[in-house]
Amino acid sequence: MTMKTILAGATLALGLATGAAADGHEPVTVGFVYVGPVGDGGWTYEHDQGRLAVEEAFGDKVETVFVESVPEGPDAERVMTQMALQGADLIFTTSFGYMDQTIAVAEKFPDVRFEHATGYKRADNVSTYSARFYEGRAVQGHIAGHMTDSNVVGYIASFPIPEVIRGINAAYIHAAEVNPDVEFKIIWAYTWFDPAKEAEAASVLIEQGADVILQHTDSTAPQAAAQAAGNVVTFGQASDMAEFGPFPRVSSIIDNWAPYYVARTQAVIDGTWESTDTWDGIAPGMVGIGEITDAVPAEVKASAEALIESLRSGEYHAFTGPLNKQDGSAWLAAGETADDGTLAGLNFYVEGIDAEIPQ
Amino acid sequence: MIMLEKRPQPSQAWTFATPILAVLLTMFCGGLLFAALGQNPFVTIRTIFLDPLFSEFAWFYRPQLLIKGAPLVLIAIGLSFGFRAGIWNIGAEGQYVVGAICGAAVGLAFYPLESFIIFPLMIIAGALGGLLWAMIPGLLRVRFGTNEILVSLMLVYVAEQLLASMALGALRNPDGMGFPGSRNLSQYPSAANLEIISGSGMHWGVLTAFLAVICAYVALSRHIFGFNVRLSGQSPRAARFAGVNPSALVLICMGISGALAGLAGLFEVAGPAGQISIDFNVGYGFTAIIVAFLGRLHPVGILLAGGLMALTYIGGEIAQSNLGLPIAAIQILQGMLLFFLLAVDVLTNYRVAWQRVAA
Numbered sequence: 001m002t003m004k005t006i007l008a009g010a011t012l013a014l015g016l017a018t019g020a021a022a023d024g025h026e027p028v029t030v031g032f033v034y035v036g037p038v039g040d041g042g043w044t045y046e047h048d049q050g051r052l053a054v055e056e057a058f059g060d061k062v063e064t065v066f067v068e069s070v071p072e073g074p075d076a077e078r079v080m081t082q083m084a085l086q087g088a089d090l091i092f093t094t095s096f097g098y099m100d101q102t103i104a105v106a107e108k109f110p111d112v113r114f115e116h117a118t119g120y121k122r123a124d125n126v127s128t129y130s131a132r133f134y135e136g137r138a139v140q141g142h143i144a145g146h147m148t149d150s151n152v153v154g155y156i157a158s159f160p161i162p163e164v165i166r167g168i169n170a171a172y173i174h175a176a177e178v179n180p181d182v183e184f185k186i187i188w189a190y191t192w193f194d195p196a197k198e199a200e201a202a203s204v205l206i207e208q209g210a211d212v213i214l215q216h217t218d219s220t221a222p223q224a225a226a227q228a229a230g231n232v233v234t235f236g237q238a239s240d241m242a243e244f245g246p247f248p249r250v251s252s253i254i255d256n257w258a259p260y261y262v263a264r265t266q267a268v269i270d271g272t273w274e275s276t277d278t279w280d281g282i283a284p285g286m287v288g289i290g291e292i293t294d295a296v297p298a299e300v301k302a303s304a305e306a307l308i309e310s311l312r313s314g315e316y317h318a319f320t321g322p323l324n325k326q327d328g329s330a331w332l333a334a335g336e337t338a339d340d341g342t343l344a345g346l347n348f349y350v351e352g353i354d355a356e357i358p359q
Numbered sequence: 360m361i362m363l364e365k366r367p368q369p370s371q372a373w374t375f376a377t378p379i380l381a382v383l384l385t386m387f388c389g390g391l392l393f394a395a396l397g398q399n400p401f402v403t404i405r406t407i408f409l410d411p412l413f414s415e416f417a418w419f420y421r422p423q424l425l426i427k428g429a430p431l432v433l434i435a436i437g438l439s440f441g442f443r444a445g446i447w448n449i450g451a452e453g454q455y456v457v458g459a460i461c462g463a464a465v466g467l468a469f470y471p472l473e474s475f476i477i478f479p480l481m482i483i484a485g486a487l488g489g490l491l492w493a494m495i496p497g498l499l500r501v502r503f504g505t506n507e508i509l510v511s512l513m514l515v516y517v518a519e520q521l522l523a524s525m526a527l528g529a530l531r532n533p534d535g536m537g538f539p540g541s542r543n544l545s546q547y548p549s550a551a552n553l554e555i556i557s558g559s560g561m562h563w564g565v566l567t568a569f570l571a572v573i574c575a576y577v578a579l580s581r582h583i584f585g586f587n588v589r590l591s592g593q594s595p596r597a598a599r600f601a602g603v604n605p606s607a608l609v610l611i612c613m614g615i616s617g618a619l620a621g622l623a624g625l626f627e628v629a630g631p632a633g634q635i636s637i638d639f640n641v642g643y644g645f646t647a648i649i650v651a652f653l654g655r656l657h658p659v660g661i662l663l664a665g666g667l668m669a670l671t672y673i674g675g676e677i678a679q680s681n682l683g684l685p686i687a688a689i690q691i692l693q694g695m696l697l698f699f700l701l702a703v704d705v706l707t708n709y710r711v712a713w714q715r716v717a718a
Contacts, residue, residue, distance in 0.1 A: 031680065037685075037686065037687070038685075065680045065681070065683070066679070066680065066683075067676055067679040067680045067686075068679065068685070068686050069686045070676075071638065071641040072636070072638060073631070073632045073636070073638075073639065073641060074426065074627075074631035074632055075641065075672075075676075077631075078423050078427075078673070078676065079676055079680070081419060082416070082419070082420075082676060082677060082680060083680055085416045085419060086416070086680065086681065096538075097636065097638070100543060100633065100634075120536065159539060159637060160527060160539060161538050161539065162536075162538070190523050190637055190638070191638075344536075345536045358523070358524070358527050358528075359527055359528045
């Protein structure tokens with residue numbers, strides 16, 4: 001008997017179990033695979049808040065399970081398989097690096113539904129979902145451009161993937177819009193969560209003259225480094241990080257997965273789940289902007305709030321022309337907005353950023 | 360009061376008994392820890408140590424034990440030669456990474472050509488890559504008397520940077536939509552490290568690990584090389600009089616450990632992991648040091664220790680998802696194992712005696 005036939009047998013049994021769940025005899029089991037610890041205070045913390053919201057919303061009807069700090073590789077594949085074997089009906093895999101593993105496991109368990117965050121590979125039982133964090137980055141860039149005195153904005157980037165590059169571009173465009181002299185210094189940490197590395201990156205940026213630091217990594221270590229420096233502005237990432245407010249943390253991007261997780265779980269219970277590709281922004285509430293504190297001058301706060309409102313209403317797109325690519329070639333004509341396909345695979349900087357994407 | 364009397368020579372019986380005692384103590388104190396976390400200690404210990412072997416889904420977990428344990432055993436066997444001779448290669452993680460890069464690069468160079476020769480060439484490249492990376496600290500020690508502990512450890516970080524640059528540059532998948540990471544070798548038949556018997560978990564790396572155990576056993580107990588290694592560790596002066604060339608021994612021991620670590624990396628990248636990615640390495644090279652000592656630097660002991668470590672990883676994941684145990688508790692359990700092993704080691708070299716205090 002090969003692995004595949006054994007698994008097929010197991011999934012058949014699971015399929016029957018799932019059927020029973022739909023009848024309400026047995027709770028629906030929802031699994032979560034996390035890339036960091038639930039206490040990271042950022043990315044994984046917010047996914048776990050989503051999980052707790054699912055528990056709250058459904059009570060006894062749903063059971064949730066999770067495994068934290070799962071490396072992106074064969075370990076992730078094993079954790080997903082194990083969850084599917086133990087009877088999970090719906091599994092959220094919450095990091096880009098789980099993409100191939102999610103697809104591989106989903107193939108073996110056709111009756112289990114998978115939801116992969118921030119990826120681009122889908123199947124009949126694999127959905128993808130992500131948030132338009134770049135909308136939040138635009139707001140951060142706007143505030144950063146106003147707040148910097150040294151005109152040096154530090155950026156702690158994680159991995160050179162389109163998601164992160166979009167954020168850098170969106171922040172730069174809106175910082176340069178209000179402050180043409182602004183300069184971005186970017187450090188690649190090659191990690192989503194490593195407090196020691198993040199703190200070191202923040203210190204290096206501060207030494208290089210940055211008085212505003214944006215981060216695309218998940219820990220609060222850069223906030224602490226900025227607090228120690230005393231005069232450096234930061235923004236909460238993934239989570240509000242309000243404990244560092246009103247200064248250095250002056251605002252934040254909050255990932256709010258709860259409504260999506262509850263809706264998808266409901267769909268499994270109702271039997272209406274379908275493979276979809278979701279990319280929501282500020283308007284549906286998947287991207288939240290944390291309170292802009294009083295450390296920000298009132299007129300800047302007002303203009304930032306106007307920007308949030310225009311993004312929410314859809315009258316303004318964070319990537320609106322005229323925009324050139326870094327090499328000076330034209331990208332978007334005046335008034336033209338970027339299409340989702342280009343944004344999804346974005347692999348270049350816009351004009352004005354004096355840095356190179358690691359190759 | 361309790362006194363420790365030094366034994367004239369290490370106790371043979373305790374040499375074998377201490378690892379078992381350490382495991383039992385770990386289970387006991389781990390149980391206390393889990394009880395303090397509000398779990399049933401017996402269920403938790405059973406979940407971690409027995410469920411992967413005997414539960415309903417053991418048919419899935421048993422092959423996973425081989426997949427998780429093989430790189431640990433392969434690297435630890437290599438390290439054991441040097442550790443016995445007093446040559447401390449702490450950088451197996453770096454040699455593992457470089458072996459994977461070299462092996463994968465050879466495979467990718469042939470893509471999409473199909474030929475039976477590709478996989479053997481990759482194996483040679485993997486072993487050579489690890490060997491050459493280990494030669495840097497080896498030659499520096501022989502030629503300039505540098506400390507191989509520091510140099511080999513520092514080279515891990517160099518290797519990680521090299522890995523990131525390969526995943527983003529030279530080895531990046533041209534069809535990957537701008538995302539980092541190489542093509543998936545496990546989907547390229549000529550370069551894939553497939554299971555020898557489908558569903559058994561028995562890939563070529565597992566076979567190599569078993570072969571390494573046998574070869575190491577023969578070399579250490581039946582061959583003059585093993586004698587020289589042991590002699591050098593116990594009495595370097597006597598070894599020199601016996602005609603052992605210390606420089607040659609350093610290079611041979613570093614070479615063996617580097618080559619085996621490189622092989623482990625190659626088998627991992629071509630099989631379970633599938634691709635070169637920025638965070639391809641998950642610490643096998645460091646965990647293997649624990650495995651080597653847990654196994655008393657003895658080939659059979661290392662085999663058992665590798666199995667035990669794999670068990671705590673896989674059992675730990677089951678405990679997380681089934682019992683909601685935090686990963687930190689699992690990591691404490693693994694830490695306890697090494698701690699108790701070192702602590703009870705005292706019994707091998709000392710006798711416990713009761714002695715009345717003179718009034």
